[in-house]
Amino acid sequence: MIEIIYADNAATTKLSKTALDAMLPYFREQYGNPSSLYSFGQKAKEALEESREKTAHILSCEPREITFTSGGSEADNQAIVTAARLGEKKGKKHIVSTAFEHHAVLHTLKNLEKQGFEITLVDVHKNGIVRPGEIAAAIREDTCLVTVMYANNEIGTIQPIAEIGKICRDKGVLFHTDAVQAAGHLRINVKEQNIDMLSLSAHKFHGPKGIGLLYARRGIIPEVLIHGGAQERGRRAGTENIPAIVGMAAALEEAVSQIDKVTPELIRRRDRLIEGLNKIPYSELNGDCNHRLPGNVNFCFEGIEGESLLLLLDDKGVCASSGSACTSGSLDPSHVLLAIGRPHEVAHGSLRLSIDTETTDEDVEYIIKAVAEVVDYLRNMSPFWHDLVSGKRPHIFSE
Amino acid sequence: MALYSEKVMDHFRNPRNVGIIENADGVGEVGNPVCGDIMKIYLSISDGVITDVKFETFGCGSAIASSSMATELIKGKPVSEALTLTNKAVTEALDGLPAHKLHCSVLAEEAIKSAVKDYYDKNGIDYDPAEFPDCESCAHCADGTV
Numbered sequence: 001m002i003e004i005i006y007a008d009n010a011a012t013t014k015l016s017k018t019a020l021d022a023m024l025p026y027f028r029e030q031y032g033n034p035s036s037l038y039s040f041g042q043k044a045k046e047a048l049e050e051s052r053e054k055t056a057h058i059l060s061c062e063p064r065e066i067t068f069t070s071g072g073s074e075a076d077n078q079a080i081v082t083a084a085r086l087g088e089k090k091g092k093k094h095i096v097s098t099a100f101e102h103h104a105v106l107h108t109l110k111n112l113e114k115q116g117f118e119i120t121l122v123d124v125h126k127n128g129i130v131r132p133g134e135i136a137a138a139i140r141e142d143t144c145l146v147t148v149m150y151a152n153n154e155i156g157t158i159q160p161i162a163e164i165g166k167i168c169r170d171k172g173v174l175f176h177t178d179a180v181q182a183a184g185h186l187r188i189n190v191k192e193q194n195i196d197m198l199s200l201s202a203h204k205f206h207g208p209k210g211i212g213l214l215y216a217r218r219g220i221i222p223e224v225l226i227h228g229g230a231q232e233r234g235r236r237a238g239t240e241n242i243p244a245i246v247g248m249a250a251a252l253e254e255a256v257s258q259i260d261k262v263t264p265e266l267i268r269r270r271d272r273l274i275e276g277l278n279k280i281p282y283s284e285l286n287g288d289c290n291h292r293l294p295g296n297v298n299f300c301f302e303g304i305e306g307e308s309l310l311l312l313l314d315d316k317g318v319c320a321s322s323g324s325a326c327t328s329g330s331l332d333p334s335h336v337l338l339a340i341g342r343p344h345e346v347a348h349g350s351l352r353l354s355i356d357t358e359t360t361d362e363d364v365e366y367i368i369k370a371v372a373e374v375v376d377y378l379r380n381m382s383p384f385w386h387d388l389v390s391g392k393r394p395h396i397f398s399e
Numbered sequence: 400m401a402l403y404s405e406k407v408m409d410h411f412r413n414p415r416n417v418g419i420i421e422n423a424d425g426v427g428e429v430g431n432p433v434c435g436d437i438m439k440i441y442l443s444i445s446d447g448v449i450t451d452v453k454f455e456t457f458g459c460g461s462a463i464a465s466s467s468m469a470t471e472l473i474k475g476k477p478v479s480e481a482l483t484l485t486n487k488a489v490t491e492a493l494d495g496l497p498a499h500k501l502h503c504s505v506l507a508e509e510a511i512k513s514a515v516k517d518y519y520d521k522n523g524i525d526y527d528p529a530e531f532p533d534c535e536s537c538a539h540c541a542d543g544t545v
Contacts, residue, residue: 303457304457305435305436305457305458305459305462306459307459307460308411308458308459308460308462308463311408311411311460312412315412324435324459325434325435326435326458326459326460326461326500331434331435333435343433344432344433344434344435345432345433345435348432348435381414381417381418381455381456381463382437382455382456382457383428383437383438383439383455383456383457384432384437384457385457386455393432
């Protein structure tokens, strides 16, 4: 069997050894229910509150401002619905967001639209970065929420969160950021960045799957989505997933402690990957080349389709992802690529590689070679590519 | 379970009859780049029999596998028989396709019919236009359903 090069860390990551070790005692030894009165249960409660303190410290907020959720999607849903219900009471039913948010945000907004909310999606431009001035211009008297992701999950572009936060604070509008791709990779300080609500998910920073959190600034009481017991101060029912919560806190602590050390190396490898893939004719990087996550590379290649690219890369041991329609299960390619103005025909031919600290220089060189070979092979059998070469159809990118 | 059957993966990894035929007797192209798949079929026909067939495909794994299988199924067959090839036959020969990929087998059927139509047109052979797909007005890309 060939060796696997895992370059899909934006999809999910390997659980870190530190997180695993932190979690293990809570499966078979300290397995008590934190809601139980006896000391065995209270041990679990201690672990729960220690984890809350740890994560709060990292985000620069108070422990009571943290609500543990099943992941980023639930936290996004809860944050948006919270702001919507608060807004509704004051007759404010307008929300500002962007067209390239995660579906956990976009579909929640879509649902609110059906309930009479008006949604304004500001442009993310060709470089995949929101302009704070355009957020300011989109805010109205009846705006109850601005929600803009910290970093995009497909093209990795980093948004000017602090500036947007400042604008919202000045205008008295709640600001939520989906920080699922940023947490553990970029610095977060909810106070300095004027963030009112923030979502994150553990498995994107080498924590376990199925756990995340919602930060909601004191005074903003999260709307209950999961009804039942009084866990999480009555904001989220259900017995707390202690092993996962402990694992998330350990993983976040570890990831954040390593940011300064690993980021320059990661950026160097990312940029080498970009440089190598740029040599493939008629290809282009998606999103800004500097303001992007340290491990994210996303390219469009003319004349080929993403799913066949992924399958052939898989045969070469490379795990990656694509924004093609065939991989999204719909007829339209990635809404993110369309939002930055990529035409359908090249959006189908996209490739996302998301590397981490385990990706070596050799892996990077291997990936460059593998992608170049597969693109060449697929182009050779593509009538679309032949039409581009012969001039029957116009090229989109330059050589 | 894997996304595709072993048959699909075999035809995807080792596609049969890839290429072009210079001065082909019939050429058919269906699909468009906006939808993310184009199939082009080239036919050599002699005495009403398909003596050679080649294809080029821009598309996903199942699109490439469907083209490959469809060309195998019509190679050496009379043109009249190639016209009876259905997307269902292509799908069955591939040991099935996921539901949202059945469209690829439809494209393969239509590409072959389109190539045969081109052969008929070039040679002044009469045919019933109703037998051939009208790709221009196909709902696939227009209504967003597969």
